[in-house]
Amino acid sequence: MPDKQEGTAQDSIGAWAKRCYFAGRDVMDSVLRPHGLGSVQWYVLHRLATVGPVIQRDLGRLLEIERATMSGIVATLVRKGLVEQVPDQADQRQKLLRLTDAGAKLWTTLPDLSFIRAVAFGGMDAADIETAIGVLRTATERLESLLEKGNRP
Template identity: 35%
Template structure:
């Protein structure tokens, strides 16, 4: 059953999502500043803490220009949080990767983000799984 974009329930859900996103970004920017990082630097550091990533993939993931990513990685590298290394699969490609200090900073940053964690902690595991699945579905990532 299709819903109208002007359906009151749809409008309420859109407003609530907007409020959650705005509060998350506000806290994220504050947490990043406590580590002398911009929000964009913190997002790149968090992404790289999972695994080394080619620069172009960082730009795709963050939906920004590759030149912006180069500047962000340059600043993180100058602080000793990130390093560039050749991709073992294709030595022409440069991977950005966290240093041990970068991984530690990313972990401390993640640990300081209470806004998202605390409200989610009030939901049961079943409710969190349902919310995750609904969000994935909204993003077109639903598991078939």
């Protein structure tokens, strides 16, 4: 006899949100692979190219990446010569990240990834998209609040 819970879990909003996220990330990775980049490396380069230098710790928080993971990503980008780490002038203990000339040049050659959003959501009703965003935002905020309060069900 099939488990009703299993079927429900596979069709849940959380399962579909996760599948959509991973599918988008897989497309992104496949497009970036010929350029020697992964999606998280792209996010670091995107931030540095569009906003400018940033403290490594702050970027990790912004991208919600564990400290050790962020260190590995940055080390890889530094090794590739795309990013440089320098001590922050205001706080020498902090590492300031900025694009190198090679990183800036690579950035200009990377494909525009906005097609991923267009493929995923193109032709959908704007109100439906806003509703989905609202539902996911509210659910996320509730769960984050639960964690912040140290509550457990």
